Amino acid sequence: MMHSVPVLLLLVASVWGDTYLHNPRGSNNRLNEQSAERQNANRLFDSQNNNRGGYNAGDSTDDAANNENQQYRMKYFQSAAAFKTFQEDGELTGEGQSYMTIEWTNQHGCGGTEDTDPHKLNCNIVLQYMCQEDSGDFEDEDIRNGQNTQTQNYNQINNLNEGRNSANQRESNSVQDNRGLHEPFKFYDNCYVRERNEGLFTADQNLQTNNLGYSSAIYTRQNPNGNRRGYECPEERDYYPYWHPSPWKDMAILVGNLSQCEYYQSESFNVHSRYECVEYFDNGETQPRAYSRWNNEQDCTENGGDWTEFFNYLEKAPALTNQQDCENEDGVNGNRYIWGRPYRELTEQCLVALEAPDCAEAPWTRDNHNGNTRGGEASRYTWTIPNFPSAQLMRCAMRLRYNISTDDYDPMNTDASQNQDVETGQQSPVQQNPYVDVGADNVALKLAINTAQYGRTFQDRSHAFQLMTRPAGLETQQIFNLNVRGKRGNIVQVYPAVEYDFIPNNLEITEGSLVHMQWTGSNRHNNNAPGGDGQTGDAGEGTGGTDRNNFVQTPNAIENYPLPFEQSNIFQNAKLHWIPYDVNGDLSPEDLAVNMASSGYYRCMSAATCGSQSVQNKNELNNLLNNAPASYEGALIEPALGEYHYMCTRNNNFSNRSQKGRLMVKPK
Numbered sequence: 001m002m003h004s005v006p007v008l009l010l011l012v013a014s015v016w017g018d019t020y021l022h023n024p025r026g027s028n029n030r031l032n033e034q035s036a037e038r039q040n041a042n043r044l045f046d047s048q049n050n051n052r053g054g055y056n057a058g059d060s061t062d063d064a065a066n067n068e069n070q071q072y073r074m075k076y077f078q079s080a081a082a083f084k085t086f087q088e089d090g091e092l093t094g095e096g097q098s099y100m101t102i103e104w105t106n107q108h109g110c111g112g113t114e115d116t117d118p119h120k121l122n123c124n125i126v127l128q129y130m131c132q133e134d135s136g137d138f139e140d141e142d143i144r145n146g147q148n149t150q151t152q153n154y155n156q157i158n159n160l161n162e163g164r165n166s167a168n169q170r171e172s173n174s175v176q177d178n179r180g181l182h183e184p185f186k187f188y189d190n191c192y193v194r195e196r197n198e199g200l201f202t203a204d205q206n207l208q209t210n211n212l213g214y215s216s217a218i219y220t221r222q223n224p225n226g227n228r229r230g231y232e233c234p235e236e237r238d239y240y241p242y243w244h245p246s247p248w249k250d251m252a253i254l255v256g257n258l259s260q261c262e263y264y265q266s267e268s269f270n271v272h273s274r275y276e277c278v279e280y281f282d283n284g285e286t287q288p289r290a291y292s293r294w295n296n297e298q299d300c301t302e303n304g305g306d307w308t309e310f311f312n313y314l315e316k317a318p319a320l321t322n323q324q325d326c327e328n329e330d331g332v333n334g335n336r337y338i339w340g341r342p343y344r345e346l347t348e349q350c351l352v353a354l355e356a357p358d359c360a361e362a363p364w365t366r367d368n369h370n371g372n373t374r375g376g377e378a379s380r381y382t383w384t385i386p387n388f389p390s391a392q393l394m395r396c397a398m399r400l401r402y403n404i405s406t407d408d409y410d411p412m413n414t415d416a417s418q419n420q421d422v423e424t425g426q427q428s429p430v431q432q433n434p435y436v437d438v439g440a441d442n443v444a445l446k447l448a449i450n451t452a453q454y455g456r457t458f459q460d461r462s463h464a465f466q467l468m469t470r471p472a473g474l475e476t477q478q479i480f481n482l483n484v485r486g487k488r489g490n491i492v493q494v495y496p497a498v499e500y501d502f503i504p505n506n507l508e509i510t511e512g513s514l515v516h517m518q519w520t521g522s523n524r525h526n527n528n529a530p531g532g533d534g535q536t537g538d539a540g541e542g543t544g545g546t547d548r549n550n551f552v553q554t555p556n557a558i559e560n561y562p563l564p565f566e567q568s569n570i571f572q573n574a575k576l577h578w579i580p581y582d583v584n585g586d587l588s589p590e591d592l593a594v595n596m597a598s599s600g601y602y603r604c605m606s607a608a609t610c611g612s613q614s615v616q617n618k619n620e621l622n623n624l625l626n627n628a629p630a631s632y633e634g635a636l637i638e639p640a641l642g643e644y645h646y647m648c649t650r651n652n653n654f655s656n657r658s659q660k661g662r663l664m665v666k667p668k
Contacts, residue, residue, distance in 0.1 A: 018049040018370065019106040019402035019458045020496055022378065022485045023503045024074055025520065026104070026400070026460035028054025029229075031149045031180065032064065034524045034545065036493070036531040039149045044180050044230040045399070046223070046237060048458045052532050053496040055487055057145045057463045058520030059630040062546075065523075067147055068138045068178075072520050072631035073395070074465040074483075075580075076100055079387040080475040081333050098385040098470070098479040101504045102127065103378045104460065105371060105496065106402045110379070111364030113257055120367050125254040126240050126401040127357075127381060130182065130247050131315075131388075134395035134466055139177040143395050145463050146180030152230055154185075156211060157193060160293060164281045167290065182397050182461065183231040183247055186290035186344060190276075191217045191233035193291035197243070203428040203451035204420035217295070222452055238457050240401065241267040244295070245274040245310045245343040248399065250357035252381055261359035269312045270354035277305040278346070288346060311340035313351035315388050326350035335389050352389055370496055380504075385467060394467040402458040430454055471578045471636070477514050479636070480507060482661075484519035484549045484648075490539040490656070493527050500549065500651040502661035510668045511641055514577060517596065518634030521547025541650050542624035549632070549659075550625060551596040554645045557662060560654055562647065565593050570663070573640035579603075580633040583610045592635060597649075599628040625650050639665050 020026050029043040037051040057065070058072035065071045080096030110123040130143065138144040153174040157167075171185045192210060196217045207219040208226055217235035218226040226234070236242045240253075246269060253264045266272060277292035277300035294300040297307040320326040323339040329350075330337045336353035363379040365371070372378050388394055409429040420428040432451050435444035470479065486500035509515070526545035527538045538544050552562035553570050562568075571589040579587065579595075583604060587595070591604040598621050604610040607617045621628060648659040 018047075018053065018496060019104060019400060019460055020049065020053050020370075021102070021104045021398075021400055021460040021462060022055075022498055023101060023103040023483055024398060024462040024465055025055035025058075025485070027057070027145075027463055028460055030054035030056055031146060032056050032522065032524050033149065034526040034528050036527040036529070036534060036536050040151060042151050042227070042229040043146075043149055044151075044182055045232045045459055045461055046227075046229040046234065047460055048222075048456065049460065050496070050532065052534055054460070055463075055497060056522035056524055059523045061629050062627050063523060068144055071145055071463075072633075073463070074518065074520055075468050075633060076385055076465065076481055077470040077479050077516060077636070078394075078467050079385050080470055081335070081387050081389065095476045095478055096387075096474075098481070100383045100385055100481050101483075102381045102383055102398075102400075103485060103503055104400055105378050105498075106365060106458070107368065107370040107496075108404050109365050109367035109369065110254075110402070110404075111256060111362040111373075117364060119256070119364075120406075122405040122407070123256055123362060124240075124260075124403050125252075125362050125379075125381075126403065127251040127254070127383070127398070128248040128401075129251055129396055129398045130249060131394040131396040131467065133315075133390075134393045140175065141184040142181065143397050143464050144181050147178040150176075150179050151228070152176060152179050152181060152185070154188065154192075154228060154231075157189065157291070158211065160193070160212065161282060164287060167281075171290075181231065182399075183233070185231055187247060188218075188228070188231035188233060190291040191235065193293055194244070194277075195293055195295050196220070196235060197295060199416050200239075201414050201416060202419050203430050203454060204432055205452055212293075214293075216293075221455065222457065224452060237401070237459065238455075240264075240403070241269065241272075243274065244276055245269065245312070247343065249312060249314070249354055251383055251398075252358040252360065254360055254362035254381065256362055258359075258361055265356040265359050268357050271356045273309050273311050273340070275307055275309050278308045279303075279305045286346070288344075290344070308346070309341065310343045311338060311351055312354055313338070313342055314354050314386060315352050315390055315392075315394075316342065317350040317352055317389065320350035323348070323350075333389075378498075388467070388469075391469045393469070395464055396467055397464055398462040400460050404456050404458075405454075408454075474514065474577060477512060477638070478509070479514045479516055480509055482507060482515050482517045482663075484521075484659075487522070488525040488538045488540045488545065488547055489527050490537075492535045493537045493539060495534055499657055500547075500648065500659045502646075502648075502659065505661040506664075507662070508664040508666060509639075510666050512638065512668065513665070514636055514638050515663070516634055516636045517551060517632075519549045519599075519632050521549065521630040523547070523630050541653070542622075543626045546626065547630050548599065548625040548628055548650050549648050550599045550628070550650065551646055552593075552649055554647050554660070557645050557660060560647070560652060562649065565590055568593065569642070570639060570644045570646070571596075571637075573642070575638040576635060577638060578636035581610075581613075585609060592637070595635065596632075599625055600632045600634075601625075601628040639663060641665050641667060 030038045059065045060072040079098045112119040155170040202221040205224045207224045220238045223234040250268045277294040278288045279292045300307045326339045338353045363373045485503045486498045553568040571593045603613040607614045644663040651659040
């Protein structure tokens with residue numbers, strides 16, 4: 001007997017509304033294409049976006065990367081443990097936060113309420129991330145961008161009673177080290193086998209069945225044919241909060257109605273455990289299968305499975321080997337610990353607990369625009385990067401889901417009982433491309449409605465990035481990330497991506513705070529044919545197809561000439577706390593200025609300080625940065641009180657592009 005749980009489904013009319021991450025750079029399933037269009041819309045995930053847009057994975061040098069190790073992964077410092085200090089009333093205190101500015105655009109608008117700021121649709125934005133320890137490998141279940149644009153293979157299961165060796169062989173034959181991977185193989189394998197939630201509203205869509213003879217969680221109203229994108233589970237993608245475990249951790253949920261926050265925060269897998277049916281291989285082994293057909297407790301137990309509770313977590317705490325020690329450590333140094341089963345592992349362990357996701361009002365944007373908010377900036381959210389008590393380097397990926405709906409019927413009270421059923425005569429409240437009578441002598445008009453696109457979810461994801469432990473001695477200082485968004489080309493050539501700019505380009509901090517300046521770029525952003533609806537080409541300075549950036553101080557926001565070093569003051573008055581390489585002694589302000597002006601091509605002025613990487617010893621830098629690295633790991637500085645303006649010398653094309661920024665350091 002199949003039991004299903006009705007859930008709230010967002011409903012939306014037939015539209016084509018995209019969403020794109022701009023910081024950190026969203027891939028839109030791109031990797032390293034030289035074309036304006038991506039090559040494979042199914043590489044890692046289902047974006048529902050147009051084929052244009054997205055950014056290539058970064059290159060570490062001035063040459064295009066030929067393998068994963070030559071790609072550049074953006075590096076962000078973790079928050080310090082100090083930021084987790086709690087007061088007795090539960091409010092976070094202390095300092096030591098690290099902040100990342102997340103920026104995106106969404107085509108069909110968002111934000112506002114029916115009462116205060118009416119919109120043409122309902123929406124929410126779900127921000128999530130996944131992390132693992134970065135061992136330096138790119139195989140098996142490691143998060144990676146891949147070396148080619150092909151989708152991971154999937155050798156589907158043919159027998160639910162297959163042996164352990166057969167299951168392992170299917171996975172081994174499927175997963176390719178040179179292809180991108182976010183969700184692991186087992187996540188999709190379980191999704192392919194697990195019966196779909198039959199309590200969901202599917203309108204008049206005909207959901208197909210898998211090769212095992214039933215309709216599983218790979219089939220949804222938005223994905224009735226069960227198309228596969230990477231190892232993403234379509235049911236988990238289309239619904240939030242999802243009712244089974246997932247490898248994603250919730251960062252924030254941005255809503256149009258703040259009254260929904262309590263529900264989303266309490267139901268997040270961050271803080272609310274999830275159950276899944278666990279079955280075992282037949283020969284008495286204790287190793288569980290990676291999959292089960294059963295999606296509810298009754299069917300699970302009636303068919304010999306164990307309905308098992310799993311917990312989401314930030315990372316494991318293996319040093320705390322028993323429940324008592326784990327619980328005794330809870331709250332020490334602001335860290336929270338729980339004793340439970342991590343997803344897909346049967347042994348209970350000590351886990352670093354997650355907090356409920358942030359919940360806030362979504363930025364207001366107008367529909368059919370894919371542009372800025374009313375304040376003149378793109379939609380933004382400031383993420384407080386977590387602290388990992390293990391102090392390990394973490395490799396992560398981020399995703400943004402944009403859910404939109406309308407009020408054509410009541411989503412709170414519409415479930416599977418309203419699905420189209422020819423045998424019983426049940427009519428779905430929405431029909432595919434229906435005809436409507438508007439009273440003009442029975443003249444029918446046709447509506448452009450696709451019921452597979454009612455309740456639409458769009459998505460973008462970042463390339464892999466790293467979270468580093470901050471240097472010793474900086475436990476109480478805040479770190480702000482100052483990055484570069486955009487890619488080469490004019491606005492028509494890059495759209496719906498964006499042109500270059502600093503982000504945030506108007507950063508205000510207090511005295512004693514730190515700024516990590518860093519950027520990434522590709523050597524393959526040529527925007528060649530095919531170009532789809534937009535123009536091809538890569539207007540800009542320097543070698544075609546290359547992203548290049550640098551940082552030089554200017555007198556103010558109006559002027560376009562940088563200050564000579566002798567007249568600049570941002571580096572003369574700053575303290576340098578970290579650079580990603582060793583030098584002989586301390587870097588001078590002039591060393592730091594030339595380092596940033598050359599995008600890291602020169603590390604310093606004198607050979608006595610940095611040897612062959614110095615201005616004194618290295619070949620001359622091209623004046624358009626052509627031989628400079630496409631990506632720059634940056635420096636962590638503590639700027640002094642004052643107001644500073646800066647620009648990029650290569651991309652600040654007067655009259656049509658402006659890559660400038662402002663940094664204001666205020667007294668505490």
